[in-house]
Amino acid sequence: MKFKDYYATLGVEREASNDEIKKAFRKLARKYHPDVAKDQESDHKFKEINEAYQTLSDQEKREAYDQLGRHSPGEEFRPSPEWDSRFWQDGVSQGGGSQGGGVPTGAQTIDLADLFEQMGFRSVHQGRSGEAAFSRRGQDYEVATTISHEDAARGSEVALDLGVPEMGRDGTLHRVSKTVRLRVPKGVIDGERLRVAGRGAAGIGKGPAGDLYLTIRLQPHRLFKAVGHDLYLEVPITPSEAVLGGDIEVPSLDGRLTLNVKPGTRGGQTLRLVGKGLPKRKQGSGNLYCVLQIVTPPALSDRERELYQELGELSTFQPRLHLQDGPKGGQSNG
Amino acid sequence: MAEEILLITDDDQPIGLDELLDASGLVHDDVIELVAIGVFQPLGTTSTWTFQARTLHQARRAARLRDDFGLNAPGMALALTYLERMEVLESRLRELESLLPRP
Numbered sequence: 001m002k003f004k005d006y007y008a009t010l011g012v013e014r015e016a017s018n019d020e021i022k023k024a025f026r027k028l029a030r031k032y033h034p035d036v037a038k039d040q041e042s043d044h045k046f047k048e049i050n051e052a053y054q055t056l057s058d059q060e061k062r063e064a065y066d067q068l069g070r071h072s073p074g075e076e077f078r079p080s081p082e083w084d085s086r087f088w089q090d091g092v093s094q095g096g097g098s099q100g101g102g103v104p105t106g107a108q109t110i111d112l113a114d115l116f117e118q119m120g121f122r123s124v125h126q127g128r129s130g131e132a133a134f135s136r137r138g139q140d141y142e143v144a145t146t147i148s149h150e151d152a153a154r155g156s157e158v159a160l161d162l163g164v165p166e167m168g169r170d171g172t173l174h175r176v177s178k179t180v181r182l183r184v185p186k187g188v189i190d191g192e193r194l195r196v197a198g199r200g201a202a203g204i205g206k207g208p209a210g211d212l213y214l215t216i217r218l219q220p221h222r223l224f225k226a227v228g229h230d231l232y233l234e235v236p237i238t239p240s241e242a243v244l245g246g247d248i249e250v251p252s253l254d255g256r257l258t259l260n261v262k263p264g265t266r267g268g269q270t271l272r273l274v275g276k277g278l279p280k281r282k283q284g285s286g287n288l289y290c291v292l293q294i295v296t297p298p299a300l301s302d303r304e305r306e307l308y309q310e311l312g313e314l315s316t317f318q319p320r321l322h323l324q325d326g327p328k329g330g331q332s333n334g
Numbered sequence: 335m336a337e338e339i340l341l342i343t344d345d346d347q348p349i350g351l352d353e354l355l356d357a358s359g360l361v362h363d364d365v366i367e368l369v370a371i372g373v374f375q376p377l378g379t380t381s382t383w384t385f386q387a388r389t390l391h392q393a394r395r396a397a398r399l400r401d402d403f404g405l406n407a408p409g410m411a412l413a414l415t416y417l418e419r420m421e422v423l424e425s426r427l428r429e430l431e432s433l434l435p436r437p
Binding site for chain 1: 338339391404
C-alpha cells in the first residue's frame, strides 16, 4: 500500500502533542470542512485531513502508525511481520458478503485509511477472547450521483459503486467493489439527500448495520436552470417582438409550449408557466419561469438599417427623460 | 452485480428518538438540548418523541460539527441555524442569478 505522511497532512511535527494535533486539525477543518466549503477540492482535502486526524488523535492508532516507520509519501510499503502480529487484530471484519453480490476486484488494493479503520484497536480492550463483548453500529456509506433533469422529473434507477474494504478468509484486506442499484423517485432536487436505512456497512458484533446516504446532483442543463422544483429559461426576443408582442414557442421538459408575449414587453420581464417545472415527489410541480431578454441583431442589412433609422427619427419615445431633471438626480426606476 | 433494487426509506414517516440517536451519533443529552433551544421540533410528548425525517440530516450534521470542531449543543444550534440560513440565501441567490442574462 502507499504510504501517507499524516503529520505532514496536518502540518505538525512527529513529536506534536495531542493538543497540537487537535488544534492543527480544527484550523484546517475551519477552511475545508464540508459544512464550510462546498467545492470538490476542499472536499478531497478534508478527507485527507480527516483521515490523518482519525489516526493521529487515537493513541493506539498513532502508535501503530508511528511503528510503520518513516517512508516518503506515496512510497509502496508493507507493514513488517512484527507490526502485523503486534497491531493486527483479526475477527473484526465488517462481516462482509452478507448482503451478497460483491464483485472482488483484485486490482484495487486497500489504503492506509482502510487498514486503520478495520484494525479493531478498540476490541483489544474488550479482551481477546470475548468476541461478543464488542458491538458497534456499522458505518454509513455516503455516495453522490449526478442525474439529468429529465430523470429527476420522471424518476430513475442508478447504479452505485460502493468501494467497501472487506477482510478475506486469509485475513488480508481487500477493497471490494460492490454495486447496488437504487430507485430514485421522481421529484428529487439538486442537493437532496436520500437515505436507505440499514444498507450501510454491516455492524460489528451485535451492532446494527449503518445506513446508505445518496446525495443527488443535477447535471447542468443546456437550457434550464433549476432552483428547487422551479425551472428558469432565458428566452431571447427581438426588439419588434418586444414592441409588438406575439406568440412564441419555448421548450419545456415535456415538449414545446406557446408563450404569449404582450406588446410593450420589457427586457428581463419574467413569464410564469404554472406547473411546467420539475414534478414534486407526491403531487404538483414547480413552475417554469421564462425570462425574456431583448436581443439586437448582430448584423443589419442595408434595408434594415434604413428602416431602423426611419423609425428612430419618427419615434417620440424618450426613455431617458428622467435623467434630464437637473443636478438633483437620484431618481430610480426600481 | 446485485439484482436487488434498493428503495429509499420513506421520509414521510416520522422517526423515533432511538433511531435518531443511532443514525446520527448524537447522544440523548444533545438532542434534549437541541430540542430545548428549538432547533429540533419533535412531535408528541417527551416520552413519545418522534421527529420529521429531515431532522436526521440536521442531527448528522450537528454530530459532525460536534466531532470535528468540538462544539457543544448551543454551538451546534447556532451553526445549524447559520448553515440553514445560508442555504436559504444561496437558493435565493441562484434564483436571482437565473433572472439575469447569461454572460
